[in-house]
Amino acid sequence: MKSIHNDVVLGTGVAVLAALGIHRALGFGADARVFPLLVLVPAVLLGLVIAVRGHLKQRRTGETPDFFASPGRFALVAGGTALALIGLRYLGFLTTSAVTIPVLAVALGYRRPLPILATTAGFLAMVYIVFIQILSRPLPAEIWTRLGGS
């Protein structure tokens, strides 16, 4: 299968999204649409320039640079972060961190339990002292506090 140059995908994607933005901006009031149009119209043009340039470069050199260096590891970290964000709502920040840090570290190939536990504990202590105790920032409620309260 013939692969597509990254710049072709990037340029085309930007041009299409910017064109959709222009369509939406035309619905704004007369004053409010001026600046969006001043930004989005050149974005369409630049997107097309980058796409065409990428296509010509690919034809000239035959090169198609890889986008992912390691798709599996990318998916691991991106997926793990997404799961942590979902967990944040239900488990609370400290609990989510207590799970995320060791699980991701082990999944990425680090297998020394003591440093993992010590680092996780140190991080949780730092967050608790600085964010919760000193600065009184309300972090997402921990699951155990909700269970205890019900």
Next chain:
Amino acid sequence: MDLFSPLLDALPAVLTFPNLLAMVGGVLVGIVVGSLPGLTATMSIAVLLPLTFTMDPLVALGMMAGIYNGAMYGGAIPAILLRIPGTPAAIVTTFDGYPLAQQGRAGYALQIALLSSAFGGMMSAIAMMVLAPPLSLVTLAFGPPEVFWVGIFGMAAVAVFLGEDLPKGLLSALIGLFIGMIGLDPVMSTDRFTFGQLELESGIDIVVLMVGLYAIPPCLEMAEDTARAVGARIRLDFQPFLKTIREIPRYFRIWSWAYFYGIFVGLLPGASGSFVSFLAYERAKRMSKDPESFGKGNPEGIAASEFGNNADNAAALIPTVTLGIPGSSVAAVIMGGLLVHGLQPGPDLFRNSADIIYGFMIQMFLTSLILIPLGGSFATNLFAQVLRIPRPLLIPLIICLSIVGAYCVQNSLFDVWLMFGFGLLGYVMSKTGLPLAPVALGVILGPLIESNLRLSLLLDVRNEHILFTRPICMVLIALLVLTTVLPPVWKHIRARRARAA
């Protein structure tokens, strides 16, 4: 003599034990807060303001000065070690700080950042002492048309960053300007690109954007880099501090320009230290004999950025204390602190409470000075140990720190998802060669440019083209043309000469 006598009068009160303690404590808190992404000097001063109600006004102001200067340096620590700018002003520090850390010279990068921050802060305080009343008059001459051109000038300065690939650099700037216009528009409050999300109406917070854009992509790239992912450690390479101090003369020229920009921008309401860093960095790159090394670990880039963003610390307070117009968000909070203690900013402040306001100027100087021993011995050595953590363990730590940083901005889970979205955007940009810096500057300057453009058009009721005919505008346009046209022309001439030779 008129200048020095009020300063000398205020000095004994500044040097009392409670005052010194407040300044040292403030600097320590500031360094810690600045080094934690999502926590800014503005936020920490605002949070700690109620604690100062019962304090003597000068002690309270000493603490605020310490937090302010400490936080502005603290932002450089994660910027250098992790490529996460601790404060918006530290974005530019990541450009050369992080590559230098990757080369095993994190300790040296932190020392340069510390000295540049400290000297920038001290020079800014001196400017405040000497120039406050006359310079504040200059700001009165800057209306919307002039501020618009200052913003355009800032964006044009980014064009110099673009260097290798002009279309991609311009596209990055446009992406930044687009992100900056999400929310209610600044003049008519029209809902733009919010897609019905209430959380987006107030716009994208710069902290959320930059944490996502700068913290998440390195995690994804570090994870992908399997060779470095397991067991790799980075050397810190601290050289003796005195040796770094002896290198200071090397940075004088860069610091001078950063100082000029810091004072000039600090005086303009709405502009900020992050903007100064961009200008100072661009200037340093243009002055360098080796501009290609910028962005790859040139310590001059760190010196320009850190001196610049600290040079506007006290300068931003000049219009605050003399006119009651805050030059930045931190200045606005400090103005709140002055009001809480019954100190009404304005010319009367210098007459009725001279000991306090001049004492505060001395505190701004001293807290920058205190930064050197405290930052050098405490924070730099302590925080630099972060790089000793193995990468597979560092990745989830950065992710969790980014999450708490983004959440703390507005206590919003929506912001955390937004941060992750910007992280993925940053990853795509990084992989396709789109520079990240113009995005950040576009978001910072976009609302400033748009609101001043529209205000200028509204003010131009007699169709006098005030955007182009006012004297300061004409000077700024001339500078803009010189900045954008001359470098490529000069580059072309040099290339032709080189070919001819």
